[in-house]
Amino acid sequence: MNEGTKQNIRGAILLIPLILIVALLAIIARPDDRYSEQGDQPTVATSAEPTDSITPPTLKPFDPNEADYRTLLDAGLERRIAVSILKWREAGKVFRIREDLALCYGMTDSMYFAIEPYIIIGEEYRIKPSPKYSDRPAYERDTSPRDTIAPSPFTLDTVGVEYLRRLGFTLRQAELVIRYRDMIGGYRSIEEFEECYAVDSAMADRLRPYIIFPEAAAPVSEFETKSIIFPIEINSADSTTLIAVNGIGPKSIGQILRYRELLGGYYSVAQISELSVITDDNFQRILPQIYCDSAKIKKICINFARPKELEVHPYFSNRMLRRIINHRELKGGWSTIEEMIEDNIFSEEEAARIAPYLDFGTNPE
Numbered sequence: 534m535n536e537g538t539k540q541n542i543r544g545a546i547l548l549i550p551l552i553l554i555v556a557l558l559a560i561i562a563r564p565d566d567r568y569s570e571q572g573d574q575p576t577v578a579t580s581a582e583p584t585d586s587i588t589p590p591t592l593k594p595f596d597p598n599e600a601d602y603r604t605l606l607d608a609g610l611e612r613r614i615a616v617s618i619l620k621w622r623e624a625g626k627v628f629r630i631r632e633d634l635a636l637c638y639g640m641t642d643s644m645y646f647a648i649e650p651y652i653i654i655g656e657e658y659r660i661k662p663s664p665k666y667s668d669r670p671a672y673e674r675d676t677s678p679r680d681t682i683a684p685s686p687f688t689l690d691t692v693g694v695e696y697l698r699r700l701g702f703t704l705r706q707a708e709l710v711i712r713y714r715d716m717i718g719g720y721r722s723i724e725e726f727e728e729c730y731a732v733d734s735a736m737a738d739r740l741r742p743y744i745i746f747p748e749a750a751a752p753v754s755e756f757e758t759k760s761i762i763f764p765i766e767i768n769s770a771d772s773t774t775l776i777a778v779n780g781i782g783p784k785s786i787g788q789i790l791r792y793r794e795l796l797g798g799y800y801s802v803a804q805i806s807e808l809s810v811i812t813d814d815n816f817q818r819i820l821p822q823i824y825c826d827s828a829k830i831k832k833i834c835i836n837f838a839r840p841k842e843l844e845v846h847p848y849f850s851n852r853m854l855r856r857i858i859n860h861r862e863l864k865g866g867w868s869t870i871e872e873m874i875e876d877n878i879f880s881e882e883e884a885a886r887i888a889p890y891l892d893f894g895t896n897p898e
Contacts, residue, residue: 689710
């Protein structure tokens with residue numbers, strides 16, 4: 534083979550890669566025929582056309598009690614949130630208010646606030662007013678203050694809701710005044726009347742000259758205390774019994790009874806020292822005069838209790854409530870308080886306070 538032929542072969546070998554590169558570039562630059570046939574030409578990013586970007590899903594209205602998995606995704610919810618909603622329903626639970634969705638596993642506050650305007654709670658699932666409220670006369674269903682009348686002497690222990698409304702209270706305020714009266718066993722002073730949080734100072738001052746209180750000073754100190762057996766059991770004692778305890782005054786009674794109701798009862802007499810109105814000196818005077826029957830406390834079925842039942846208890850924080858709901862969704866419940874400590878629901882100190890109020894049995898319903 535002569536020298537010229539060899540040079541031609543070398544030139545051809547070098548030219549082949551260049552031809553392949555040019556052909557590849559031509560294929561890449563040419564529009565795909567499949568797109569051309571369908572009329573959907575691929576876009577090329579230029580300075581005149583913005584490039585495609587991933588945009589957040591458009592949220593749509595949805596009913597968490599009715600929507601299936603596909604509907605929830607179409608509404609713009611994340612997959613894990615959609616699954617959490619379905620698990621909530623599979624557990625036999627119902628979304629009564631929008632805020633119930635905030636308790637779903639994996640739901641953050643920012644997520645909830647974004648979807649809140651799109652949550653629809655169907656009529657059959659919404660919290661409805663009690664029949665007693667619905668059956669009331671129209672004047673009682675009206676929550677606005679009624680036309681006031683000039684007060685005349687009256688007794689708080691016998692007054693009704695409608696008369697209190699005529700004095701200037703709203704329906705809710707009047708009901709709270711009556712409810713508090715029943716809880717403490719009757720009003721015996723203007724101070725006890727003012728302790729009801731539905732009564733402001735202006736209203737108390739306006740009605741002060743007209744309220745008739747029973748003459749209870751002498752009988753309480755000289756007669757009623759003689760029939761009371763000490764020590765007193767604080768979970769069953771009413772206001773007329775507690776007033777006989779040295780160190781408990783009219784202002785203390787209301788708070789002791791309210792706290793007892795919120796807790797579900799006292800399991801230790803030391804719990805009344807948690808109240809701001811009970812000073813250390815008062816507590817030391819009170820302690821020998823009272824005792825506590827912890828069998829009287831109302832327990833919470835922790836594996837089935839509704840969020841509303843838990844959140845009103847003074848010992849449950851928002852952090853605990855969220856962890857209880859989320860973990861309960863995943864594992865189905867607990868058998869002991871130790872399991873809840875292991876799941877980081879409570880610290881050991883928190884568990885010691887809350888354990889007497891917890892029932893780990895089956896659903897009472």
